[in-house]
Amino acid sequence: MTKLSAKLSAVVLLAAFAAATATPVFADDTPAGVASDVEAVQKDNNALAKDNARLAKHRAHKAKHKAKGEWTGQASDSVKIGADKAMKSEKETEKSTDQRILNDDVNDATNK
DSSP states (O other), X not given: OOHHHHHHHHHHHHHHHHHHHOSOSSOOOSHHHHHHHHHHHXXXXXXXXXXXHHHHHHHHHHHHHHHHTOHHHHHHHHHHHHHHHXXXXXXXXXXXXXXXXXXXXXXXXXXX
């Protein structure tokens, strides 16, 4: 196993673990709990923005390597793009979970 594929495997395993542990056992529909949920969604949005920027950077690097005909550079950038997509997917899952928790807490708070 190459060093790069080992890193990618580690990233994928970390993403799977984080997605599995992201859901809390109970909901908190208090005002402080709802504020915490809103903050979690905002953090997810910030993390996704960083991931999108990193993905765009790696895609631009790959395009430069492609224009120069540098196959090894393209391959390296493809692996980085794959890792970026895996991390982005994990964060999108986390955001979806946080958004669902927020919606449930808001609904529970308004239906009391």
